[in-house]
Structure formats: structure tokens, C-alpha cells
Amino acid sequence: MDDTLIGRGLKRTPLPRFLLWLVPWAALLALGLYAVYLCFAVGLNQTNMDNRFAFGLWIYLDLTVIALGAGAFFTGFLLYILKKKELKAVINSAVVIGFICYSGAVGILMVDVGQPLRAWFTFWHPNVHSMLAEVTFCLTLYLSVLAIEYAPLVLKNRRLKEVPGLLVLENQLHKVMVVFAGIGTLLSFFHQGSLGGLYGVLRGNPFAFREHIGIWPTTFFLFILSAAAVGPSFILLTTWLVGKVSKKRLVSPEVFQTLAKISGWLLLVYVVLKGIDSLVWINSTSPKTGVQVSSFYAHPPFGTWVLFAEVVLLGLVPAVMLLSRRVRARTGLLVLAAAMACAGVVLNRYIMTIQTLALPSLPFDSFLSYSPSWQEIAAFLAVLGYGVLLYSISFRWLNLFPEERELATKG
Amino acid sequence: MKLPAPVSFAVGLVPALAAGWLLFPRLLYRTEAQPLPFNHKAHTEGGMGCADCHAVAENGRFAGLPATEACAGCHAEKGDNAGINALVASYVEPGREVPWLVHARQPDNVYFPHAPHVTGDKLACARCHGPHGESTATKAYVVNRLSGYSRDIWGPSIARVGRKEWQGMKMSDCIQCHRAGGRESACLDCHK
């Protein structure tokens, strides 16, 4: 029925089956939108956040998806700036995933703030010293850039490209894509960093506060690096997953190798720097404020194992795995390593968001707990539903994997 | 015949400009009637000054509009003036306050102390309120439908051009004067 929308030579499941696949995700999205409606109409009392846990699941989600969505800018950077041609096979998918992650994050952020109608005040009265202002500026701009990067994919849809103007526009956009890749890299560099800086600048919180290099805390750089490191891993993971779900070969194995190697090296560098940063923090930054780092890990279940898990188990181990040729040779292990790398960043963002807030600061404070309300979880899942919907539609009607057709013909 | 491009463009431009400049202000504002007519001039000619009704108290607080009690000091009984009769009948006798619509009304979060301006800096009332005291009738209260504040806050011209010194009571007007006088202020100097 929608054959004329599906790229030539691409095998896609029949439309009814596709629509059936969309139903659960659309249901998630609908439930989430209802939760969002509640938050707008009744207020943020619908969440389980409170004055002490002022950030919750949503900010955690934002930090996480933006880190994972870093694949978009980093692949673009590798492809257009560093001319890693083989990554052409995944750039389209990376852009779509990036767009989903960023638009989802911005959407959730708009629900998360108490007065969304005043959100534009940030642009009109910016406090340039605030990491959050930097995040807001970079995020909105970068989301626009992602939309521009998304546009050629849409314009190249089989049906749309029959309109001469659109195809020409696609062609012209493609020609200037290097500029957008550059802008995207610059913006991503700053907002990934600023998201890290968000916590690193918290002078009042010795658990989060880090030494500054120039005007930026070390978390600024660590976030950039960790995002760049797991971006390719996440692309690898999603490409593999899409391949599994659609039962297709989408990219040639060399692409996975390239992604894994890049991810592995960056992760290794990140782990080393994170290690150094942690040592400085443990021995100098935190003690200077009068707090021994051990006190941060005195509240079960947040023991020192968290630090170990983050840096070694889900940092160093996947880095070494990704760099090992023998691991890379086996898809199962390769995917496991990529998943571990992603999990490492997910854990890092969790610690930065949740443990930072849970820890006591005043001498008579207690360690706090927080569990999100169904509304928060539903809104969270709505982003997932939205992502799967948009990705599924894109996968069906747009040519996300240029190599797919050739690989299919090869049999 | 094909229309030349500038003509086509103008076909859109001109009505849009007209709508924006002429129709929009009409839609944006609505006019409300004051509860009573009031003749400032008749009062000031009788030798009264602004401060006789709009005084700054010893504790620095501005009294704003006089209470009905103050009006009743002179207008306790009906006479031959319809306005005064309405005042006496509707407000003085039942002991109600007159719900004047105040052109200078500012948003809730604005704190404007008259004392530093009037007593401290000796600014004339007319500096901000204009030649209000010479009016012989109450000015129609034109209110912004969206913000809910008088058009006088913005000023008569929608473009805010060609305004007289006293026209406009937006924060930018306050700041303009403060900066000119080298009086830097913190937010909470003028907000509450």
C-alpha cells in the first residue's frame, strides 16, 4: 500500500504488520502524553520530585539520552570532517537517533520546568555564567541543526524526490552538510560539556564539585569525552538491534569494526582521565572542603562498588574489549562490549544526577531516597515510544542504511 | 497579464501592515468606564494640591487614591452636580470605596515607593503622571486584554515613539531614568 514510499529494493514488512508493530509504541506515547497533560494541567506535584530531589528521572533521562545521542554529532564529525567514508553507512541512522534523543530530551525538559511558557526568558535574559544557559542555547541550536541534517533524508524519500525542487534542495543541503557537521560538533562539544559542568560547578556539593580547568570543571571535558566514546557504541548497538528486529543486514561488518575501534580508544582515554580526575577529587578537591570521599560511599547501596563499576567494570573492561580484535571478531561479544560501554555512561549520569542529590549535606541531613511516580515513568516511556515510532517510520520510508540494498542483493 | 513581483508582494504586505498597525491595537485594547466622573481641575483650582488627596504618609507609604471618607469630608450631601450626587448616593452613603480604575496600576510584583521620588528627589507628580491635575474629566480607562494593565503603562503610541516624558510606565522607563541619574538598582529595590 505504501510501496511507493519505500525505497527501491528495500524489503519492508507489509503495512498492516508494520502498523501493528507501531501500536504498542503509540500506546506508550499516548500514555506518556496523558502524564504530560497532567503535569501541565495539575502541576509538577504529579511527579515524585521534591525540594530536596529537585532533579529526578527526567533530568537523568535527558543527560543519558543526550550522551547516547552523541553518536549523531560524532559520526558526522568523523564522516564529514575527518572523512571516514565507511561511516556513510550509518550516518543517516545516527542523525535520526540523534534527532530522537535530542528532541525527546528537549520535550521532557519542557515538561520538567515549572513554567514552560517562561522558558524563552533564558534567551532574553541569559545568565552566561550558568551552565544551564549554555546547555539551553546549544541544545536548541543543535536540535535545529539536527533537523536540518534530517531534512535531506526526508527529501530523498522515493516519493518526495520526484518533486524536482526538493531533490535539488537535498542535493544542495548535502553539499553544505560539512558546515552543519562542523556546527553540530562545536555545539555538541559545548552542550555535552555543559551538561557535565552542570554538576561540576556545584560549589555547594563536594560530591559533584570538581577542579576547574579555565572556566570549566573537569566534568565538562569528561562528559564530552564519554559522550563521544559511547556515541559510536550506541550507533553500533542500535544498528545491530535494528538489524535483529528487522532481520536484515544493514551495514557491512567493517563498519562495526570502525565504530568499535573508535569507541574503544576514546573510552580508554576517558577511563584514564576519569581515573586521574577521581584521584584528584579523592585526595584534594573533596578533602579541601572538609569532606572525606569515603563518606559519600557510606550509604548503602551506594558503596564504593559504584565507582568501581563505573570506571572499571563498565569503563575499562568494555574499552579493552572493543580494542581487542578477537572480541570484535565475534558479533555477540562486540555487541556486549558496546552495551557495557553505554551502560557505563548510563551509570555515570545516574550517579551524577541521583547520588548527588541523595547525599546529605548539612550535618543533620539524612541520605534521601526518591522513586519516580507513574507520571514520570510514563513520560519517560513516551520518549521511548516516540523514538521507536519515529525511527520505525524513518526506517520504513527513508533510506537509513545506504548499504542495505546492496547487502540484500548480495544475499 | 502577470503581476509584477513587487505588486504581488505588496498585495500581502500592505494589508498585513495595516492589520498590524491599525487593527491590532484596536483588538488588543478595550475601554472600560470609570465608576464616576471626576474633575481634577475643579479641585486644584479650589487651591488643593496633589498631596491633599494623594499624600505620602510619615511612614513613607503613599496613600494612593483617597478613601471615600476623604471625599465625604466635602461631599457629604447631594447638590446640583450629577457626579457628586452619584458619589454621595453610591459610595458616601453606603460607606463603600469607589472602585476607580487606576491608569498607573502596576503588576503585583512591582514596588514603587513614592517617597524617594517625590520627597527625596523632589520629582513633580506630573513628571510621571502627566498633566493629570489639569484634566476636567476622567480619562477613559483603556486596558490591555492580555496583560490586564492600562494602556498608559505602554504609552499612547503602539510603537512607543514620539512619547512625552511622562507617557509610559514600563520597567524600561523606570530604568531609563534611573540610569540617566546614575542610580543603579537591584531587582528587589523595585520588586516585591
Next chain:
Amino acid sequence: MKLELSRRDLFLAGGGAVAGIALSPVPWKLLDDLSIWTQQPPTPTPRPAGPLAFRFTSCALCPASCGLKARCFGAQPVGFAAVPGHPASDGGLCPLGLTAHHLAKHPLRANHPERVSGGKRERIDRAAATAALSAALAACGRDPKRTFAVVDGRPGRSLSRTYRALAAATGGLYVTPPAAGAALSLEALAKRFDGGALALGVDFSKARRVVSFGTPVLTDAGTPGLLARLRAESRRRPAAERIEVIQVEATRGRSAALADRYIPIAPGTEAAFALGLAHVLLDEKLADAAFLEARTTGLADFAALSARFAPALVEQKTGVGAGVVTALARDLAANRPALVLGGDPTAGPLSGETEAAIAALNLLLGAPFGALPVRSEAPRETDGDAKLAAATSLDALPDGSVGFLLLDATVAEGMVPWARLERALAADALVVSFSPFRAGLGEKATLLIPGPAPLEESIELEGPADAPFATLAFAPALLSPPKDLALPEEILREAAEAAGLSLPAPAAGARSAALLAARRGRLYDPAAASFVAVGDVASPDALGELFARGACWVDDATPEPKGRFALLKDGEAPRLLETALGAPTALPASLASLPRVAVSAAPPSLLLTKLTRETALFSAPAAAIPTAARA
């Protein structure tokens, strides 16, 4: 010529329209106005109801009778501050008082008489309410088994006189709530005096050790913040002048948490603990020998009794270590003046035996006439030749005997438990409350005839019974009551007249006259922050003016009377022994978590949910029961 319109023209015109709108005021004016719109508060801040003025009055919500400095715009009070130097409260004020101006508009406020039948509230008019009252009054006169009883929380007012007259006319009872908490333990001590009627107060400023058996001395008892302030001030003086508070209590409430020493004790074993202290004091000859010699009787009998309470036995009974008992007794003896108080008004009275043990301890420590000074009552008008019923206690009400119970608006459930009143009611009894609230005892009434809310009536407030001096604070009304509100005084007189009862005329200004006539004490003018001697007040009018300004009368010191205290009354020893050797009792349930709510007749302002709901401080105190009590 045919005009050809192409898509291009449409685009151009559209572009022109966009450009036109962009060049018009629409975008930025809309943005500006909408941004103001997004900043509008949901509730507009009220405009001042008039010029700013400060007025003084006193808080009638609890017996502390604190001075209030009200910040008013026109007639509308918007906030209160404490009045430093006020003789009754000296800057004391609690959250209840700080929110007293909310109560007149409390959601539970009733403005019209309401009849309750079958759980349903039905608004009735004033005539119907008066008719119901007069019918009930008449019925009480006819049927001797259905008595009329009136409970008055603040005796001594003009309305109290009407109550007493009504009780006398119907052969009913005029009931006043019993002393509670520390006042009760003082009363128990005073009753042991053989030199005539005696009233004792507490002067914390003269004490160096305060032992409290469950009395929330640092928080909710007496004048807010007084002891805490005195204690803190003493901490910066030499060690020998410091005040320390020892809280002996089964639960660790806020007062216990604040005490210098908190001694957890098995509930109901206070008497054993007090006798243990007495044992050590006598055994080690630490008691105030001079005071015992000059001012007490029965020392030998008491010594024989207390000798049985060696610290080891006390430890067994109370769960408090023997060493702790000995050390505390020595500490008290070494740091006199020391005083002992007992009882929490919110947790029911202590047993008479416990009060006896506490009284004996005070005597051993020589507390009376020092830290427990003699005080007089504030002058009251004389009864004259009017027929007025005398005040009786609750115990005078036999079960099932009351056909018409009248509850004054000042009676708090914490003073007179509803369960006790309910027991006294006959079948189909009429319960009338003058409370302005559908809350507390007002909620129990079958006929609610709401009177003025707090701050709506001018009232004279006698200070708490445990203050060192008598005070009489004047509380001029800050608010005007609703226009058609039926005043209890008026409605009662109408009903009495309808029932054919004759009441003496109201004695207007009698209290002022009595005050002037007594020529005792001084009057504090809060606006001027100065005192004027009563003798210097020229006329009742001048006094009235002071009243209107929220003045407060304070008594002079009362001379020490002659007489002796009985350490043991006749036949008391066996009962005391039995109680002290008895088993621990169950933990008393605390009535309220919010300070003073239990002793206030009005419901707390909704704003106090800030404390009860939005802070963790005012939840019920955690039980800290010693091991011995659990077994």
C-alpha cells in the same frame, strides 16, 4: 486583459504578509504582553485596606495570654509580632497566636446558629435558637433529674457572671476546668499549707535547677520561650548561676529533647522516682534543713516512707539507673534553688500520689517562697447581693444527670475531655456551644450558637496560674464580628427572660472598678513600652483608654504568709506507698502534636499546616520507653 494568478504570486503575497506582520507591532507587542501574562499570579495580592497602623492586643487562644503587636492596614490585621517587655508574655508568642487573625475566616467558622440532628447540620434563625435555649432552661427548672450545667474556660469575665447567675437561677452547676499540668502540681503543693488559702506561681528566673515530670517546660507550658530564654541567658554566666532543666518523662518529646538532661522513665513510676530522690536527699542530709524545720510538718513520717526507696529499688521500678538517681539528687541539692514541676496538660493529670511526691520533693528542696513564689489573684468584682453560683469541678456532675449542657467558647477539649462530659449527659440532653467553630467541643454541640471568633471581641485575660505574678491583659477587638452575629450574653438573657428567669443586670465596667479600687500593681502600655502604677491612673476613662490600647496589668509582689506545709497528709502514706510500688502504666496518648493546640478552644489556622504537614518537627513524639517498662 486577463489577470493570471500563479502559485508564485501566492507565495509572494504570503511573503509580503509575513514581512508586513514582522514589521508591525504584532510580534513584539504580543510577546511583551504575553510575557506579562505568564507572570501574573493566580491570586492577586490584596491592595492595602487602609493606611498602615500598629495596634496592640493580647492573644486569647491559650492561658498564656501573650501580648500581640498587630500590623494592620486599615481595619485588617495582616500579621503579628511579639511584644518584648509585655508583663504577661515578655516577647513570648507561639504559632497559634501568630495566625490568630486567620481564625475569624476559618473554613470551620460558623456564622449562624445550627442545629445538629441525626448527624445533619441545619441552619436555624436566632429566634429558634433562643426558643430552644429557653425551653431547655425551663425544662431544667421543672425536672430535678435534668440539671443545667455550664462549663466556662475563662472565669471572671462579664459573661461568666451571667453563667453563674443562670446556674444559680436554675439550680444548675457552674463548672470551671480543673487546673492542669504544672498548675495542678502547684495547687497540690499549696493545698498542703495550713496558713490559709495559698496560690503559688513559678519564677524560673530564680531557679537553677528545674525538674520536670513530663511538663513541657521548655516548649508548650507557660509563657512561650520563657524558660528557654532564661536558660540560654544563664549559660553565658558563671557556671554557678546556670539554669539546667532535667526532664523526666517516658517519651522524648521536644521539651525532653531540649532538656539539659533527659531521664527516660517507665510511665506511671514518677512517684517512685521522686521518692527515690527524696530518699537520697534525706539519707545524705542534702535537704534544705532550715526550710524543713521552719515551714513543714511530718518530716519523720515522710523520712520513714522515703527510706524504703533506695536507689536500687527505684532503678527496678522506674528503669532509671540507681547512679542517675543519686547523682541527680546531689546535683539538685548542690544547685538550689531548685524546683520540681509535673504533669502535661495534653496528657491528662498525674495521680494525686504522684503530685504528693512532687510536692514533698519541692519542700525538701525548699522551693516555696523562692522559685515558687506566692501570688495573688487579679482583682475581680465582688458578687454583691446578686445570686451567683460558685464554681465547681467536673466531679460535681453525676453520670447521666445533665439535661442541658452549655459550653462556653473558651472551653478546649484539652481542658475538659468530651468523654467526661458525655458521661454526665442525660438522654436527649441539649448540648449548646457558643464556639464560633464547627470544631473541638463546638462540633459536639447539638445546638451551635456561634459567638465572636478570636480577636472579634474585647476581652480581659487573666494570665496563667503558674506565672510568678498575676496579670490581667486587655485584648481589645481587632476585627468586627459578622453583622448579624448573636452575642452569647444577649441571647442568654433573652432566653432566660423567655423562660421566666430573672438575672441580675450585667455589671459593666465592674472589673475596671475593682482594679482601680484594689490600687495594686502597674499597667503596661505596649505602644509606649512603659508602666504606669494603678494608683496613678486617674479615672475609669483613663483606664478604659489604656485597655483600648491593649494594656496589661501586673500585680506587685505578694508578702510571704505564715504557716507550714504538710510533707505527708493524714493517711496519705499507705496510698503513696502503694502507688510508688505499683507497676508501670500504659503510655498516655498525646492529644496534639502542635504546640498549645490542645489547650486552645479554637482550631488552628490552616497556615499551621506549614508546621504539621510541611515540617517534620511536629509529628507525635517517638516513644523512648526504658527497658524495664517494656518488660
Next chain:
Amino acid sequence: MHTSKHTTSLPAHRYTLVVDLDRCTGCGACGTACAVENNIPPAAEKATERTGTVWMRVHEAAAAGDGPSTFVPIPCQQCDNPPCVDVCPQRAIEYDPRTGIVAQIPVRCLGCRYCMVACPYHTRSFNWWTPEWPEGMKATLNPDVSIRTRGVVEKCNFCVQRLQAARAKASAAGQAEIDPADYVPACVEACPSRALSFGDAADEKGEVARLAKDPESFRLLAGLGTGPKVLYRSSDPAVRERLSRTGVTRG
């Protein structure tokens, strides 16, 4: 167009609150007076200790065992080096270089709550509910303080409306400086045990300046270098040691 407002020197006035912990009984009068003065609404039905709007919160700092507790009233600490000002993305928080007051401007706030995360004293409240008063109670609201909407962050501004009124009064009397007696926050006025005192620490001869130098005075979380202008005092060295510590050794 003008140049930076940021200054490195200390402000001309340094309004400072001194809390004598020896005196505090945790009665809640300060917080109640604060709520009355600052038009803070009654608690919403489902509000809790952690979701309520409380500008002046009293914490109980328990000692080990049955030792006496200390009750610690904590309003905004009005830091001289506030960790919150720089994190706000749209300048809804401002440090007034003339008074040292850290001002929260709720109408500018978008409710991102980053400042709440940044503040180690937990003195901010987010309006999780729409502020609501029963109809009759609205007349008792303070006309000098504007009401905040749902979804914004608010906190103690040291009753700055009283400073404004004091300034206006001084202006009316032709004076340049306010009478210190005219500027006393509501909590200070209400405290029954006079645990709170308030004044200008820049006034070297003033009581507050003297207390600030007193060895019994300390600051909460002094190790963080935030420079609070709320000082705490205790005659008990153990309390001082316990409360001036940064961080919790064991939860």
C-alpha cells in the same frame, strides 16, 4: 548600556541574621511568622516535609544517645559567595551588592530547580502546587509581598519588603540611611525566646558585628566557602563542632 554589576568587594551593608541555638526550642514561630508575612499559602493537601513551601525551616539536630537536641532554624543563608546565583540560566537570582541580600525573583523564574540542586542548605521551595487560600483568608494577606505562581522557586529574601518600607520611611523623613529598628524580619520579631537577632554586620559598632566575631559563632558548612550571612551561636563547643562540620560521616 552599562558595565558589570559584579563586584568582588563586600557590600556596603551586610544584613546578617544571628541564630542563638541555645535559645531555639523549635516552636515554629519563626516559620509561621514568615509564612504570614510573606504570603506563603497553607500546605496543599498532599504536601509533605519535602514538597512544602517553607522559607524558614527548623531542623532537629539530635545528639548521640539521649543528649539534648539542638533545633536549627535555617532560612536562606544569604551567602556572600552564593552557589545559586551563577547557576540560574536566566538571572532570576541576584546578589545585591549594596545589601548582601541574595534575591530570588519568582516572576523571572522558569522553575528549572537548578538553584535548589546547587544550594547545600536546602532553603528553597518549589511551588509544586498552585498557591491557594480559603476565600476569607485572602484579606489577611500582606499587601507588601506579591504572590508567587505554581512552578517557580522561592525562598527567604530577608523580608526585603521591610527594607523597602524602611527606605521609603527614611526618604519621607529626608534621611539617607534607614533606621535599623525599622528593618527587622518577621521571624526575628516573632521568636519567643529571642533566639534570632538581625542587623548590619558592616556596622562595626553594631551588636551583629560583635556577635559575628564572637568565638561562639559559626557558619553552617563553612568548608564550602559560601560565606553565609546567617550565623549560628552556641555556648556548647560540642554543638559548634557538630554543626559547623561539612558533610555527614555516617547516614
Next chain:
Amino acid sequence: MLPGNTDFILDPANVIFLGAFALVLVTALGTLAFAIVSARRAVARGQAASILWHEEFEELPASARSCRHALTGELPGRHCERAFDCKGCETHARLVADAKPLPSIDTGGFFVLADRLYHRGHAWLKQEEDGTVTLGLDDLATRLVGKSDTLDLPAVGERLAENGPAFRLKAGKARVRVVSPVSGEVVETGGLGRGFLLRVRPDGPLDTRALLSGREAAAFLSRELDRLQLAISGARGVPALADGGLPVDDLSKAIPEEDRDRVLGEMLLEA
């Protein structure tokens, strides 16, 4: 933020931060505007067809992009780099033999007619005496499309661009366009039964250097047969053409329905 904003502070931090963002914003918008303007300009200049063709050509599999001189064996396995535009091709200029028309050739059952010039997109062109040219589908494509197809021919007066779409056709699920070998204006539309599909008046003098004829065309067709075989065999589970056997009249029947679109697209050079 802007000077109109009352609380704007002119300090280095603001200048750097806002300046940087303004720069990035201007760059992004400028680039976007540039892309849109150049796209508009290209469309106005009639370059759309060429751009489309070049984009499609880039995406063609290597086998479809071989140089005409590789088809004839003159050059070993060379791929065309000019999107079959031989006019400016140096290699072509060097190698081009005499363009004398050869008689019609039967190559494996397909006829290469002497009076036609063949485009690599399987359209033929015939020069008519009145200066117009007629266009049609070559033998292979005709059989590939089969009988039951629908043609979507441009209207008279529409313009065709060399290598731009000449017309579209549908065959079952397949939907494919045929590339025009010439630029010009459509003057008459034909039909399947009329010997031609379009009659076009070329723009300016006809340049047929990019078109094949004679032996070249025969070599092209036989090479296309190989490609077809490959394309069909690529489809899973489909029997290939009988090895070496003559092509059937209606080749379309040999292609499974679900592969028709792909195979047709591949053969008619539409990506």
C-alpha cells in the same frame, strides 16, 4: 540579551558567549539560506534533471556504470565517471570510431535497429526528417516491462531534459521512470502500438555523441542481459533465466512480482 533588553550587561563574558552563539546561528542560517537559494537557482536554470541524474548515477551499482568502451572490449572494465555524458569525455574522443550506421543486428533475440540510437537508460532515439526526434523503449526494456503496463507520458508542450525523466511507467508493483536521451519539447505523444512514445523537438542542433548504435549498442544489450540475470538471481528463492537460453518474449513473467520494482529500477538506471 539584545541592547533593547533593559538588563543587558556589556561585559566580556556576555560578549563572548552571546557573540559566539550569534556567530553560530548566523553561520547555520546563512548556510541554510545559501542551500535554499542555490537550490532555487538550480531549479530556475533547469538543472534539476541533471542533478537528479547525477545523484542517481552515483547510487547505481558499479555494473550499471561501465564505460561504453568497456562494453565493446576496447577498454578493460572501466567505469564511467561522467554520468554517461560522452560529449566532453576525452577517452571517448580518443576512442570513438567511425559512427557509420550498421545494419540491424539480432543479439540474442533482441534487435538493435540501424536507424535508432540507444541510450543506456534503454530509450531509443530516432531522427525524423522534419527535424524532430521520436523516442521509444528498446527491445529489452519493452519485454522487461511486459504487456500490462501503464504509461505516464508528458503532455505536449512539456520540456524534457537530457538524462532527465522522459516518462514514467508502471508495471505491477514496479514504478519506474525512463531517462530521456535528448533535451527538447514534446510535440506529440505516441503509444505502445504506434511505434514511438514521444515526438520531441530537440533544443538546438542534435548532439548524439552520448548515444550508442551498432556494435556498441549490441554489446550494451548483451551486457545488459547479463546484468538482468544477475539482478534476478539476486532475489532470493527465484529461479534464474535458463542458462544461455533465449529470452522469453515477455521477460516480465520471469521476474517475481516483489522483485520487479528493484529489477526494473536497476535496469532502467533509477536508484
